[in-house]
Amino acid sequence: MIAALATPHIDWFALSAPLALLAAGAVNLLAAVFVPQRDRRVVAAIVCALGFAGALVAAAVLFEQSAGGHGVIADAIQRDRLGALATMVVAGAGILSIGVSFREPMADDHIAEYYALLAWAGAGMAFLATASTLLTLFLGLEWFSICLYILCAIDRELEGSLEAGLKYLIVGGFGSAMLLFGSALVYGATGRLEFHEIAQVVQQQGLSHDALLVTGLALVLGGLGFKASAAPFHMWTPDVYEGAPTPVTAFMSAATKTVALVLALRVLVTAFPQEARLWTVTVAAIACASLAVGNLAALVQRSVKRMLAYSSISHAGFMLIAVAANNALGGRALLYYLIPYSAMSVGAFAVVAARERELNRPVTFDSLAGLGWERPLLGMAMTAFMLGFAGLPLTGGFVGKFYIFAAAYRHGWTWLVIVGVAATAVSLYYYLGVIRAMYMRPAEELQLAPVAGGSPPRELALQTAVAAALAVTVGSFFAVQPLIDGAKHAASALPF
């Protein structure tokens, strides 16, 4: 009986990135038992970093060797440059997040499990980035989501951490259910799971106005919207970002958004080209809603983490403009922008984490006072991240926004450019507010003192991560050409 089941050929190389991360997680679980507690933090972090580094290298090689994309393992996953590029961004964000995590004041007893979960979350994302059927899509999504649910709640001594995990679990579960239900409807309408076969069947059978299919598409879009924290599926974002340990927030904000948006692009373009008229408008509407909600709510925040959470909602809006443009330029814009965006996002949360540890309390705008002068590297880096988020020059954020608006204009949607420009203008208030708090208000005025009373501890790992994020943020402005070429090659895996 068993012999009659034809097992598909398995391209292990295409799976190398998730495998490296799975292995790192497994080693870390062993370390949780075999490595003595005082060494565990260092060993676990190094193993996890090696896993992410391995994934990064594997993805880079895969990128180099997968010029023509093709399905592997019975077409369950797609081996192409799009997935490889997204994996590289995720792995980069993972490495930076480890630097942020390293000195996080967290109980030592579960530290190896923390890094194991971080690696597995990365594995899930790397797997999801290559998904090419509705089943692998759901599998990858749940895989990394479950890891993140636990990561959000892992620091039991942190106020709000458990609550954040629970909130994320419930709302995220709802999002996954939507995605699954949508997938079922699409399967019901077309009888296919593979993205490109769905498109073929829809075309052959003229299903493009089929109610079941369109409903399914809407639900799939909603499910991905939850993960990308786009409005109106964003409700969990501020609470979870605020409550979760800051290194986890840093990883989530960069990596989850990356895979969710890349997957949204892949699904929409590959599986539903016949419905393009519908979903471009819908995605544009979601983008506008995200821009409005994110920017307006961010204006009134006092907590920096909440502000960054709303900023991440508004950036989901910006990047969805690129998806809505539904052209090669839009794909390029999205894939380029994800690189500096991830660096800025991890970097900004890293600076917040540093300040948290220094003051031993949640960071508000007021408690940033004087940071720029006391810690020149962190201050300068945070300035660059905020300017980058605001789309000002000398950062990759500027080029990213420029490409996104250019893509919207090429699609013929000048109004979307205007909306994006208006949203950028609003966002300046709170991004520059961070800079104002750091440099223009003296700390003495607010009577802040480090917890220990002395100078804050030097955190080499965190500072290296911040410096690396700064280098990517600024470097992506000057070295646009190689990055755009990479994004172009990756986007050419999609049938634009």
Next chain:
Amino acid sequence: MNAGWLTTSLILLPVAGALAVWVLPLRPFAVGSTAMLVALAEVALWIDAVARFDFDRTGLQLDQQQSWFSDLNVSYHVGLYGFSLWLVGLTVVVLAAATGYAFWAGRERPRAYYGLMLLLTGAIVGVFVAQDLLLFYVFWEAMLIPLYFLVGVWGGAGRLRATLLFVIYTMAGSLLMLASVIVLGISQGTFDLVGSGSSGSDWIFLGFVAAFAVKAPLFPLHAWLPEAYRESPPEVAAVLSGVVSKAAAYGFLRIAISKFPEPVSDFRTPILVLAACGLVYGSLLAFRAPDLRGVIAYSSLAQLGLITLGLFAVNDLGLNGAVLQMVNHGLISATLFLLAGGIERRAATGELGRLGGMARGRPALATVLMTTGVFALAVPGSAAFAGEFAILAGVFQTGWGYAVVGAIAIVLAAMYMLRLISAVLHQSQGTAVPDAALDLRPAELGIVVPLVAILLVLSAWPAAITDRSFAGPFPSGGWTSYAQKGVP
């Protein structure tokens, strides 16, 4: 070596200086002297550029082009025209004077301060030499970042409100310009300013005009101006009013006028009317302003109105006069702001009601302030007179009404400048003026006298600029034919 490197090094030298000041652990004095040296080296580079520039040749000179991202045809393209050369000169001279003033007055956190000052130099020079739309926008925005810090950190008590207002106004304008840049660049297929043709779209034109009109500022978009000029350190106010406002006027000239022939003729009347309103309104406000900086700030609003009149006359006289007046006003208002800074240091206030009688026993201050003031009110024979005369003659060809308004404004300029001079130097000794207040020190003289000396040279030889700003066919057909062809 390719001559284009000269233009590039005009941008890179101050930026490199900024990085050096930030990274090297220098003592405060060494930081100031490094910044000063770099600023002077920048002036030397500019003189070299003037020496190499061929004023009889048409088209872009000392240019350099390097692809930045090729899929949208964006490139690093810099170069100089005659008029950009003069504006770059204005920039490097005023920035050197401002750096010198800061060095003399002493600023807290010197490494950050001088680094930002140098960065600002590089960004402003970049605006004047960029020949690619996106590059222009990059420098335009890059200019804002150091200014934000310089006003927000080293400014007066109301600096937070002033910077907020300044940034919101300028960014609102700039982002409209970004939309215009994208639409124009994508629809033309290239972002190159030299290689692209003209456009007939009113909306794109208005996007650019919005950005320039806010930055200049043009009436009625000047709400940010008095606070920003009052709350800045004096040398930053000198840069803002002397140079940054000229970047906006340059934008009108290089982009709005040269790329949009039809929209310019459509919107010419409203722009000229607004400029004339700003000219009169600014002059009246300057006459009523209660403090030194207020007078200079509002006179700056008036002068930018005048320059805009000259630009949108779009004929040889108006354009040449506008370029000359840009340089004049840059030097005059920078000198006045630096002098105002010196007076405020002595009297601890800029309120005209509490100043007075400072001429007695302070001959150097009296001479320099008087000379600059006389330049500012465009006494016949001065460079400002030449500039204003050319502008008025130019705009007269467009409509005699504008010239009449301009002439009235020149009378008003005499009123507010003489009021300023009299309130500071003459009358009875003000309550805020201590007897011990010193005359201008040699260092201060060393900073402002070169600026005044340049004005004297220009007074003797205004043709140095008016004959050397526009050579030949730019835009296609030449400025003269452009003006004749068309714009009714």
